[in-house]
Amino acid sequence: MNQELPSYPPLASFDEISIWKKAFHSRSFVIGATLALVILIAGVTSVFWTPYAIDVLDVSKRLKPMSSEFWFGTDQYGRDIFSMLMVGARTSIIVALIAVGIGMLIGVPLGLLAAAQKGFLEELVMRTNDLIFAFPSLLSAVLITSIFGPGTINAVIAIGIFNIPVFARVARGGALSLSGREFLLAARLSGKSSFLITLEHIIPNIANLLIVQATIQLSLAILSEAGLSYLGLGTQPPMASWGRMLYEAQTMVAFAPQLALYPGFAIIFSVLGFNLLGDGLRDLLDPKMRRRVA
């Protein structure tokens, strides 16, 4: 039955070449993508190479200034700051990606379910969302990590839980905005099940919305991870994390204020990068904006 329907080109392939062209003209997209890429490369590289090992403390090399030997100098324990920033990038990216991934994997199906099944189920999903929103996010993350113990995995779970309602809301909103559209009616007439329609027609059409939201959530997750690690509830030493570095720098701020600068800049660069990337992607992918540009 499906094969007898005329096949329309998928919406996503809408002038793909010109989108790339526009992308390179969008300042937000170019700056955001560059910053995000730099952080990503630093994080990935740190898996197999850093200038120095970060778990070796050498007090004789403590608080060295910037030099060709130590690019950003060393901290009060003699660790190379550049190496720690690289490992910190890895920590941030891993935590943010998994936390946002948890939010999407659970939140999107819930949101779609709420949109498809009106009534009790929708009410239940949306009220649960409201409930999670009522808990100030960092406060609950502090609560969760303190009950289950500090550490990277618990930080990921804590941040991930607060991404669930965000994606549920976006997915439901996107799905509802599509309801009543002709291509959905056509798909239903062709005898497809709700599940198949959601999979083949709704998800591809709300993918743009989800991608933009995911980029923004990534930057929020990086900030939350830094906050938790700053409080000593996130990543534990000897693994490096930017928040933890800031915490350690704070005790030294009178003698070595530069120690507080580097991790701060690293957080700002990455958050700014993902925010700009999200802005740029929204301009490029939002059909309303696309019409305005064309």
Next chain:
Amino acid sequence: MLWFAFLRLIGLLTTLLAASLVIFVVLEVIPGDPAEVMLGLNAQPDTLAALRAELGLNAPLSTRYVNWLLGMLQGEFGVSYTYSVPVSELIGERIQVSLPLATGALILSTVIAIPIGVYSARYHGKVIDTGIMSIAQIGIAIPNFWIAILLVYVFAIVLRVLPSGGFPGWDVSFFGSLQALLLPVIALALPQASILARVMRSALLDVLHEDYIRTARAKGLSNKATLWRHGVRNALIPVLTILGLQFSFLIAGTVIIENLFYLPGLGRLIFQGITQRDLIVVKSSVMLLVALTIFVTFLVDIAYAAIDPRLRRRA
């Protein structure tokens, strides 16, 4: 309007009840034995038994939950395990720091953001607008605890004009207390102001395209009067939403900022309660903050409906 407020009030109460259940489950059911959590793994069996009896842990879960709720309704929050004082007393003390801190930050961010957002929208597309919005974009990315560390360095260590932390108490030194809160308020407010300025700008830009703005100009109202009387007033609705949301961010932000500045506020109370495993303190203070957040959301909803009659019908 009254019917709308009534429906919202029921929603508020249900959310409160659900939130209390979540907190109870997270702090009392999931850890298994709260007494064991509070005393650590090496606790003597008789100390454990004594604490269990003191906390009423031998009663069934449902009784404990109901007792906790009923107690809170009567202002009875239990006795702190580490401080040996009633939790209500602790909260009453600590809120004198947290409330001025959060409201101060909220007011400061609004006072900074609204004029900047309006200014930026007015010169939309000009260099000054791009400049302001670039700064705001960076401001959003800055963690408040990093600003705090820099502020401490500049004002407390280099210039030595403000304290780097601590809190003298309102009755000891009113001026000193204000001084102690100044840097924390700024650190909390700046990132929020960046967000708010962007919201103000885009909300105003949306409004300025409306027909009634053209009408106002056509009837001879000056540009400035149109902007403030018809533009800004209508643009304040989305700004109000963000303000409501920001309150919850500010509450969470106090946990970090109060720790950084050694301020004896609610956020620090919760954090210390958690590290000292004083679950009685944590349970009630978290409930209080969550209740506060829910209540602010409720107020925003009501304010909405008061401003925009169309929203009342949707309930």
